[in-house]
């Protein structure tokens with residue numbers, strides 16, 4: 051992603067008017083820090099177009115909740131392969147929170163496997179991150195994580211960029 055491009059800044063700015071987190075997720079995904087991201091609500095044509103202008107592939111996925119009610123999720127990625135993996139595994143399927151699902155989601159969303167395993171065993175166990183730092187991540191870091199500190203500079207840089215757009 052060309053951080054100096056005015057066109058990209060305009061896109062990020064427009065996404066921020068929908069939701070800061072959507073803009074931040076889009077930028078992280080463009081940069082490849084997350085292979086795929088999920089927005090747990092449908093997006094309209096214009097919103098999807100903004101993501102596509104950033105170079106992202108988008109898809110809307112229908113899932114069901116326990117009551118049988120249908121919900122729509124939007125997913126986006128630079129890779130058609132990851133979109134297909136998500137669609138194949140979760141398209142038209144009920145939403146579940148099993149360990150196998152959390153593991154596969156972690157793989158797609160770019161979460162360190164150590165953090166995913168720790169989260170399955172002990173959700174939100176105390177870690178060594180400052181709360182302000184933990185807040186800009188989408189995974190809960192495991193204690194003494196060896197991968198999160200390597201990812202952090204990228205997350206911080208993109209968070210700052212999106213804030214400034």
Ligand SMILES: [Zn+2]
Pocket residue numbers: 162163164165166191192193195196197198
């Ligand atoms: Zn970890």
